[in-house]
Amino acid sequence: MVHKSSVPLHWRMQKSRYNLIGSKCVTCNTVFFPSRILCPKCRRKGKLESFQFSGKGEIISYTIIKVPPEGFEKNIPYAIAVIKLEEGTNIAGHVVGDIENIEIGKKVRAVFRKIYEDGKDGLIHYGLKWELEEGNE
Numbered sequence: 001m002v003h004k005s006s007v008p009l010h011w012r013m014q015k016s017r018y019n020l021i022g023s024k025c026v027t028c029n030t031v032f033f034p035s036r037i038l039c040p041k042c043r044r045k046g047k048l049e050s051f052q053f054s055g056k057g058e059i060i061s062y063t064i065i066k067v068p069p070e071g072f073e074k075n076i077p078y079a080i081a082v083i084k085l086e087e088g089t090n091i092a093g094h095v096v097g098d099i100e101n102i103e104i105g106k107k108v109r110a111v112f113r114k115i116y117e118d119g120k121d122g123l124i125h126y127g128l129k130w131e132l133e134e135g136n137e
């Protein structure tokens, strides 16, 4: 992103919330997202640190949504997928892009996209979504 100053204030303020920051147990090298305060393997011996994920992963399962909840009518069809992050933990998320071609094993990356627009005050809410990477067959 080059045009930092043109990013809406609302987005800038919210951005840290959507950064892919989880945690990592430095004792056993397991990563967690969302962040945990206790490693389930190491328990009290575990030492957790915050960990920034790369935002890259691949689809391990998905469902295509054709009948959306109220407020999401413009977005259909879309996919809800379980994504295995490159660093080795799974996360469920909303997949955007060329979802007609969604397949298990396809690569995705984290992106910030409009989730919905609040009709009353026109406030646009952004959140984390997953975009299918182009050019992977």
Ligand SMILES: [Zn+2]
Binding pocket: 025, 026, 027, 028, 029, 030, 039, 040, 041, 042, 043, 046, 047
């Ligand atoms: Zn651990």
